[in-house]
Amino acid sequence: MSEIKTWAFWRAVLAEFLGMIIFIFIGLSAAIGDRNNSFPDQEIKVALAFGLAIATSAQCLGHISGAHLNPAVTLGLLASCQMSLLRAFFYMIAQILGAVAGSAVVYGIRPETTHSLGVNKLNGISPGQGLGVEFLLTLQLVLCVLTVSDKRRDVGGFAPLAIGLSVVLGHLAGISFTGCGINPARTFGPAVIQESFNDHWVYWVGPMSAGVVAALLYNYLLAPREEPFREKARVLFCCGSTQENGICEPLLEDV
Template identity: 65%
Template sequence: MTELKSKAFWRAVLGELVGMTLFIFLSIAAAIGNSNNGNPDQEVKVSLAFGLSIATLAQSLGHISGAHLNPAVTLGMLVSCQISLVRAAFYILAQMLGSSVASGIVYSVRSNETKSLGVNSLSRGVAPMQGFGVEMLATFQLVLCVLAATDKRRRDVAGSVPLAIGLSVALGHLTAISFTGCGINPARSFGPALIMNEFTHHWVYWVGPMCGGVAAAFTYDFLLYPKTDDFPDRMRVLVSGPPTDYSVNGRDVELSSK
């Protein structure tokens, strides 16, 4: 619980709230702001909007909160023992709140001719379990990319990590958008659904991505690139958070591991 005493912790939670609000506003506005939404080129436009938004915000907020901006990513980081249970819970709440606020803003500024708010729905002929599978696999590649690109053990990472993650988001949308509208971000699906009160098959957009995030974390951390030598320390992170960001007399200080 020491994290709750840290100003850096609350700045990180605020960063997730602000980042998610901007992300949903930018991406949903791009998705509904075109009268030719049914055309194939719209899928490319929306995919790029989501990917570029994430890349930009990851660059802007990554040093503050890690710029998860996605409950599935947060859950993957939790399973990977990189954040605490408390931080994961507050991040997800902030992400859902930011998505809801942004969706309300888009709803209020959309044109009178636009009836949509980008609520995710299964395409005709796609069964819920099929949608679940698509969402799970699309999210799997995203969380795998996040874990690999941010792995501090690597010395071979070149180029921009935020851009790599943004491209992974765009790839997930290009893959899944024709099947499910692409809901690899549960908070993104939640905000518009809440404002429009449309929750048909909404479980697909939570269970699928969350399972994908957990599967990616287990696959990367325990099968592809195991890191078991520091397992006791990693388990302590789940309870107390990393050995940093503890506040003493109103100042944030860094604790060194013994």
């Protein structure tokens, strides 16, 4: 509970909130774009908007909060014992509120002729198929985040770009099927504003389960750590040493 008393903690939570507003504003603004344009270049524009928004936010806010901007990423880092339960909880709340606020801003400034708000919907596939798409696309994203935030690797200043390209990749592959959620907060924001929750559970269960599976795969099969689990688990309650607690803000902290 000691970290909740620090300004650094609340600055990080605020960074997640503000970063999410900007991310959602840019992404949804690109998504609603020209409602008469259904050609592939529209999908490319949306994919680049979401990916570059994440990359820019990561560059700007990575040293403050880690720039998770995604509950699935936060859950993956929590499952990796890289942040405390308390921090993860507040991050997710900030991300959800930021997504709702960002969606409300887009809703308020959109043209009167535009009724869309970029709500994610299944397109010609079943909920089960949508679940599989969301799971796999989020899996590659969280694996990318875990890889570039691994202190055993030196990715230099390319971490934000790598994560942004991972988001672009997910959108290029998934927009035609699910609208590409891969971020429960991003899906929740516009759904709340327009009160549209058809198959909404798909966009929570798929990405959140992928975040946990990605953490287990990376930390126990692909790149296991020698540190005992009991020592790693101390970070969940922020009761480890100073060095251990230093990874409470693990993502892109050196950028």
